[in-house]
Amino acid sequence: MARVVAGHAVPVLAVAGGTASGKSTLADALARHHPETVGLLHLDDFYVPAHDPRRGVRTLSATGAETLDWNHPGSIDETAVAEAVDAMAAGGHRLVVVEGLFALTLAAVAHRATWRVYVDTPDDIRLARKLLRKIEILGQDPRISLLNYLASGRERHAAHVAPSRARADLVVDGTADEYTMIAEVLTLIGPVLAEPVTLADHPVHAGQFGETA
Template sequence: MLAIVGGTASGKSTLAQALALHRPTAVTLIHLDDFYIPVHEPHRGVRTLSATGAETLDWNDPGSIDEDAAAAALEAAATSGQHRIVVVEGLFALALPKIATQATWRIYVHAPDDIRLAASSCARSRSSTRTHCSPCATTCSAAETATRNTSPPPGIGPISYSTERCRQRTC
């Protein structure tokens, strides 16, 4: 199992999807974002107050993820025999013991805060005139860091990106 972690908008999901696209028959993906406790279940997860003062799920706390459900999905994927590697990506992939203990490989995606902020802003923006931000630059930086600092799992092979080419794109 490969765990991909990093800050918000650092390129974790994009890197994981690139691995799956590169070797679709070898890789299966598990996105920890799919395992957050449902907001309508007030007795589960970690709660915080929103800007309006309403109680809401704390998306920045690993206790807000259904670790048992995520571990069950990981176990099912790992024992299915359908793929050579399971990739789990998410902010808390290594903070959840039932996930972290199964990680054979670990990639920390580092992207500078200004790039992450730009990527996050672009993702939220609905404007068609965005010209000063590039989420793909985050992905490129993340992928280059990952391929430079770790060996890829067997059967996956290296994935390379051109950071400069990506930085020249717009959203």
């Protein structure tokens, strides 16, 4: 369903996928190649405060500390998401892209989405990308990530993310480069983004740590 602003329908593209699947790479590329027309929202920016025990879903980390469950949709401030999507739709964009683990799961996004895309990447590749990112960017002990994955991450993906693949209008290969993924998405969204994507010498792959969740 497109948001109607000033008499014009502003379409919303929801992009979901597992952690390190390539969804952020795809969404960021769309915004980067079409900066004048695409508004981008990352659901990672809408988690409830991690220090507030009264909000969100809590879990025990492999470190033994109770933390916010980043892999559960109940940890997202859905009201804030809805307000942000509507505000961006009113901001003069031709397309609003909402990206995140739960972009096809949260009602606040799903009910506003004109099109739904799922970025599909094998679990072993996603896990390898995540571990490399944790090591290279955050300097985190990969043992912690692996223990958390085995304790809850794998289960949460199976329960809250993977099933949303069936709701997608388009499933794209998250192991492809950004231009291949964009080309596939353009077959779905049609003339909304009229200007062509200009190829560069070094296209970005999702494995180059551009992913968020």
